[in-house]
């Protein structure tokens with residue numbers, strides 16, 4: 186399997202995040218991607234090549250142009266105001282209160298577009314954000330050109346980013362941008378399987394009313410876990426997308442037997458849809474040693490996951506999302522990918 190990766194992800198280095206009322210060192214850090222890359226090389230998974238640059242129109246096909254502009258220009262304004270660290274909001278939107286009006290000043294815009302205080306925009310973040318989307322787009326073109334599989338080693342991750350909101354360490358929804366590009370390249374039906382520990386609220390929101398993308402997600406119960414607002418089982422899609430959204434919220438503490446039963450359900454749902462392409466939003470924060478998550482999968486389970494995804498027998502693109510147990514992040518990711526290849 187070919188991997189798409191370059192070192193530009195290092196241009197996004199979060200100075201920290203708000204967690205349990207304290208500003209703590211960031212969990213989403215550059216060594217994550219570098220350790221995955223090192224393990225791919227060690228395991229000889231396949232060639233690693235650099236992403237190609239794509240025009241901004243591939244991003245605005247999914248996201249609000251004002252939000253993309255914020256990623257590019259927020260920091261200059263932040264710095265002019267004499268501030269350091271990353272640009273983060275300190276207020277948030279309120280239900281029913283002028284939700285439509287985009288504020289003019291920086292603090293207002295950050296409050297409008299961002300839904301958490303864990304996703305700072307630094308002076309060089311845009312270069313990493315753009316490169317991460319280019320990584321997914323480059324992998325998507327390998328698939329539409331006939332490859333059986335590809336791995337987009339994206340960083341920063343993407344599945345929490347919606348059309349006009351961002352958060353959860355995510356700025357642009359790399360998987361959604363890739364799916365849209367594949368539809369433009371001739372695919373008719375895409376299934377996105379999201380196995381990150383957290384619900385892919387951004388991906389769900391983007392495709393919720395559409396029938397050309399099926400979204401299936403297995404994640405920590407949002408009544409108890411981030412992103413709290415979306416990811417419940419009764420969210421099944423709307424309008425043309427009715428029946429095209431399948432959530433499997435699981436209790437904190439879930440172990441392999443219950444998790445893999447949900448995976449089997451989700452895979453059956455995907456099989457029934459008969460997608461042209463499968464995109465896997467691959468988070469390994471389901472691992473028992475993940476520092477911010479509460480599932481209990483073990484190393485060897487990631488191999489089983491890859492094997493089961495392969496049983497769909499569809500062209501498959503893996504897109505990197507979360508996973509914060511850096512000591513084992515490489516082995517867990519490579520286990521999924523090599524499980525798929527066997």
Ligand code: SP5
Nearest residue numbers: 342353354383411477506507508
């Ligand atoms: C891509 C990705 O995995 N993003 C995850 C962002 C999670 N940020 C919030 C972490 C909250 C940690 N949970 C605390 C639970 C306390 N009961």
Ligand code: ZN
Nearest residue numbers: 381382383507
């Ligand atoms: Zn996650």
